[in-house]
Amino acid sequence: MRRFSLIAVPYIWLLALFLIPFLIVLKISLSDAALAIPPYTPQLDFAGGWDAVKTFFADLDFENFEFLTTDDLYWKAYLSSLKIALISTGFTLLIGYPVAYSMARAAPEWRPTLLMLVVLPFWTSFLIRVYAWMGILSNEGLLNQFLLWSGLISEPLTILNTNAAVYIGIVYTYLPFMILPIYSALEKMDDSLLEAAEDLGCSRTSAFWLVTIPLSKTGIIAGCFLVFIPTLGEFVIPSLLGGSQTLMIGKVLWEEFFNNRDWPVASAVAIILLLILIIPIILFQRNEQKQREAEDQ
Amino acid sequence: MKKLMLASATLALIAGSATAEEVRVYNWSDYIDEALLEKFEADTGIKLIYDVFDSNELLETKMLAGGSGYDVVVPSGTFLQRQITAGAFQKLDMSKLPNMGNMWDVVSSRTEQYDPDNAYSINYMWGTTGIGVNLGKVKEALGDDAPIDSLELVLNPDNMAKLAECGVHMLDAPAEMIPMTLKFLSEDPDSHDPDVIAKAEPVLTAVRPHIQKFHSSEYINALANGDICVAIGWSGDILQARDRAAEAENGVEIAYHAAKEGAQMWFDQMAIPADAPNPDAAHTFLNFIMDAQNMADASNYVYYANGNLASQPLLEEDVIGDPAIYPDAATLENLFTTTPYPPKVQRVVTRMWTKIKSGT
Numbered sequence: 001m002r003r004f005s006l007i008a009v010p011y012i013w014l015l016a017l018f019l020i021p022f023l024i025v026l027k028i029s030l031s032d033a034a035l036a037i038p039p040y041t042p043q044l045d046f047a048g049g050w051d052a053v054k055t056f057f058a059d060l061d062f063e064n065f066e067f068l069t070t071d072d073l074y075w076k077a078y079l080s081s082l083k084i085a086l087i088s089t090g091f092t093l094l095i096g097y098p099v100a101y102s103m104a105r106a107a108p109e110w111r112p113t114l115l116m117l118v119v120l121p122f123w124t125s126f127l128i129r130v131y132a133w134m135g136i137l138s139n140e141g142l143l144n145q146f147l148l149w150s151g152l153i154s155e156p157l158t159i160l161n162t163n164a165a166v167y168i169g170i171v172y173t174y175l176p177f178m179i180l181p182i183y184s185a186l187e188k189m190d191d192s193l194l195e196a197a198e199d200l201g202c203s204r205t206s207a208f209w210l211v212t213i214p215l216s217k218t219g220i221i222a223g224c225f226l227v228f229i230p231t232l233g234e235f236v237i238p239s240l241l242g243g244s245q246t247l248m249i250g251k252v253l254w255e256e257f258f259n260n261r262d263w264p265v266a267s268a269v270a271i272i273l274l275l276i277l278i279i280p281i282i283l284f285q286r287n288e289q290k291q292r293e294a295e296d297q
Numbered sequence: 298m299k300k301l302m303l304a305s306a307t308l309a310l311i312a313g314s315a316t317a318e319e320v321r322v323y324n325w326s327d328y329i330d331e332a333l334l335e336k337f338e339a340d341t342g343i344k345l346i347y348d349v350f351d352s353n354e355l356l357e358t359k360m361l362a363g364g365s366g367y368d369v370v371v372p373s374g375t376f377l378q379r380q381i382t383a384g385a386f387q388k389l390d391m392s393k394l395p396n397m398g399n400m401w402d403v404v405s406s407r408t409e410q411y412d413p414d415n416a417y418s419i420n421y422m423w424g425t426t427g428i429g430v431n432l433g434k435v436k437e438a439l440g441d442d443a444p445i446d447s448l449e450l451v452l453n454p455d456n457m458a459k460l461a462e463c464g465v466h467m468l469d470a471p472a473e474m475i476p477m478t479l480k481f482l483s484e485d486p487d488s489h490d491p492d493v494i495a496k497a498e499p500v501l502t503a504v505r506p507h508i509q510k511f512h513s514s515e516y517i518n519a520l521a522n523g524d525i526c527v528a529i530g531w532s533g534d535i536l537q538a539r540d541r542a543a544e545a546e547n548g549v550e551i552a553y554h555a556a557k558e559g560a561q562m563w564f565d566q567m568a569i570p571a572d573a574p575n576p577d578a579a580h581t582f583l584n585f586i587m588d589a590q591n592m593a594d595a596s597n598y599v600y601y602a603n604g605n606l607a608s609q610p611l612l613e614e615d616v617i618g619d620p621a622i623y624p625d626a627a628t629l630e631n632l633f634t635t636t637p638y639p640p641k642v643q644r645v646v647t648r649m650w651t652k653i654k655s656g657t
Contacts, residue, residue: 033640035383037363073648076657139464140524161510244469244511244654252651258354259471259647261361261640 022274029267030060040263064268074252074269078276081249084163084238085231088170092227093220095171096178100219101212103179104186115183118176130169130240137165137241161243169237174230178223185219186212221284229277249273319344320578323359323367325565326351327537328422330598337585343578351514360385360570367570368579371421374564375472375637378411386417386568393580394419396587404604407634408564418566419583420604422533422596425562425624425632426473427555429516429535433548434463434526446554448481451529454503461507464525469511471650473561474501474529476635480559487635491645501653511654517541523549531563532621533601540600553621555628562632564604 031040042059045052068074103114121129136142137160144156159165189212197207213220235250242248249269256266318341326349338345348367350356353376359365360372360380372380380386391397397419404420412418430445438459444450451457457465468474476486478497488494509525516528520538528535532553539551567586569579585591593611596603602622609617617623624632638646651657 035379035640037361037383037385039361039383071648073651073657138524140522244508245656247655247657255647255651258352258358259650260644261354261357262644 025267025270027060028263029064029265029271030062031264032059032063033262033264038263039261064264065272067265068268068272074249074272077247077249077252078272080247081232081234082276084166084170084248085228085234088167088174088231089224089228091167091171092174092178093224096175096223097182097220099175100179100182100186103183104189111187118179118183121176126173127236130173130237133165133169133172133241134160137168160241163242163246165241166238166246169241170231170234173237174227177226181222181226182216182219185216189215225281225284232277233273318342318575318578319346320368320575320582321346321348321366322369322582323348323350323356323365324369324371324421325349328371328565328599328601330594333591333594336591337582341581341585343581345582364572365570366574368573368575369567369569369582371565371567374408374411374566375635377418377566377568379637380568381412381417385571387571387573387576388416389419389569389583390576390580393577394584394587396584396589399587399589399592399605399607401604401606401609403629404564407562408566408604410634410636411564412566412568418568419587421565421567421586422599422601422603423562423564424532424601424622425555425560426468426477426529426531427535427553427560429520429528429530429538429551429553431463431520431523431526432550432552434523435460438463438526445552446557448477448556448558451527452478452481452500452504454507457504457507460527461509464509464519464527465507466510466512466516466519466525466528466530467508468529468531469513469654471646472635472638474650475646476561476633477529477556480556480561480633486559486561486633489636489638489642491642494642494646494649498649498653505653505656520551521545521549523547533599536600536619536621555621555624555632557631559631559633562634 027044028040031042033039034041042056044056099118103111103118106114134141138144139156139158139160141160143159144153147153148156159168193211193215194207197211198204202210233250233253234248235254238246238248238251239254253266253269253273256262256269260266320343322345324347328349329347334345334347337343353373356370356372357376357380359367360370361383363385377386400415400420404423405415408415408418408420428445428448428450430443430450432445435443435445435450439450439456444456449456450460451465451467475494475497478500479488479493480486482496482500484493484496513530514534516525516530517534517538518541519525520528520535521541523542528538532555535551535553539553542549542551567583569576569583573579586595587605589605589607590611592603592605593608596608596616597613600616600622602616620628637643
């Protein structure tokens with residue numbers, strides 16, 4: 001019984017915060033847009049009894065999903081979001097891993113301070129930090145003023161309102177989510193393993209690739225997921241730092257919802273986004289399970 | 298105890314707080330003299346809760362979701378019309394609005410297009426959509442006879458190519474940009490015919506490479522700082538940029554013109570949501586706003602024209618005397634208004650806008 005209640009907690013969490021909202025969005029995605037409050041039809045009316053519920057379900061259809069296939073805007077936006085998310089995850093890993101590695105190699109009395117420094121930016125609102133980047137990257141901004149002053153460039157660089165600014169914003173914002181899990185994996189690592197590798201003739205570099213990297217794999221994968229998943233649906237960073245040519249599904253979703261006032265199509269876009277995210281997660285978990293089974297044998 | 302207090306607070310909210318009078322107002326950001334809010338509380342004893350938003354779309358989504366909790370909201374004309382159709386607002390009780398007689402027929406005859414008989418709303422402010430220029434930089438790029446009061450400046454690719462260097466922003470609002478482009482082409486700016494609307498696309502696509510950003514509020518700062526030299530924007534916003542630049546004494550001189558080909562005129566209307574918790578206090582607030590002195594104070598502060606005739610003698614000379622705020626009769630004749638797109642056309646417009654902006 002006690003065990004059951006322990007397991008129940010995460011499941012209730014999942015039900016209340018994931019499954020129920022998902023079903024509501026799914027329901028809206030199968031409805032039709034209408035000029036009413038709320039702006040879609042049909043509405044579920046329990047007062048009408050069983051018949052009303054039956055007509056309600058009869059009125060739902062997959063029209064909005066079919067609509068998404070008629071315009072290339074949607075899949076292009078999905079693809080472009082995937083590309084931006086993959087590239088930013090790559091950059092975050094490239095920067096995050098060395099940071100996490102040096103943190104884990106630092107003297108133990110320094111580690112809490114270093115950890116604190118990584119977490120510190122969270123004390124300021126995310127929005128304000130993105131706004132600060134607008135000040136840094138703009139044509140008359142700090143970065144350009146510094147580069148002009150140092151004589152490296154003679155004309156200000158246009159960075160703000162381009163895809164480059166979006167990458168900078170995403171990598172900056174999500175870097176801690178990459179550093180923290182890798183750090184926690186590396187910190188737990190047993191140093192004697194590296195000594196053993198060197199005793200057995202490994203150079204320091206190959207010991208790093210053959211021992212350290214595989215042992216921090218869980219941290220790398222967790223970090224990549226923590227960065228990739230929110231980046232895919234990112235809206236704030238591309239809309240503040242990106243230009244009009246930055247195509248991301250988060251922006252398309254916003255336009256469907258606010259400009260077209262078409263909640264059903266917006267919901268359909270959201271459902272597909274969720275499916276795109278769920279498939280790699282399931283594949284990843286399957287893979288993990290297989291590995292575990294292989295190790296057990 | 299805490300729980301009990303919370304419960305009673307919730308109850309009071311649900312009951313509509315019949316005794317403790319309050320009114321919740323949801324208005325555009327930077328759109329009122331804060332001193333007026335204090336004056337309202339002092340005059341009426343009603344507690345005023347004042348929130349702000351910065352896009353009609355955001356307000357409309359709240360209105361259509363229902364239960365916003367606001368007593369007074371300020372949608373613009375076409376949005377108001379759509380929300381009235383959806384049943385989002387309640388009819389005004391004219392017996393509670395004795396100051397209604399102060400309103401200006403020039404404005405109220407135009408707002409009837411959105412709100413027949415002005416039964417649901419009163420005008421707060423109105424203005425035009427036009428062109429803001431940094432005089433120094435534009436003249437540097439195009440010479441002293443630059444067409445700063447004409448759509449030629451922003452829709453002719455030759456001019457735009459020369460302006461691209463110093464930066465051009467356009468409103469990220471197809472409902473403003475497409476009528477403007479149609480006017481440039483001498484088409485009906487309020488056309489709902491997809492074939493006519495499609496004529497705007499090649500014109501905007503041709504100037505697209507020279508536009509730095511489509512955004513509906515950043516241009517205020519960008520113009521004032523000298524980051525950009527031309528912006529298509531709303532009259533009061535560009536005049537704000539002009540004043541900020543003048544205050545900063547940074548050598549930036551901004552001018553605003555409603556295009557001589559004809560410019561869009563818009564209206565921000567105060568209305569009471571159908572489910573407003575305190576409709577009586579909301580009427581008191583509307584009546585307070587329609588007071589001649591109060592409305593004059595508001596316009597003197599935000600540099601937008603209002604729809605209140607009685608307030609005009611009380612306006613400062615740099616407001617009533619500025620043709621960028623109160624256009625002369627000839628310009629007024631030249632202004633046009635638009636009506637909301639039906640949903641199917643709206644989708645065409647949004648799609649075309651995305652294509653123009655992103656090339657996809």
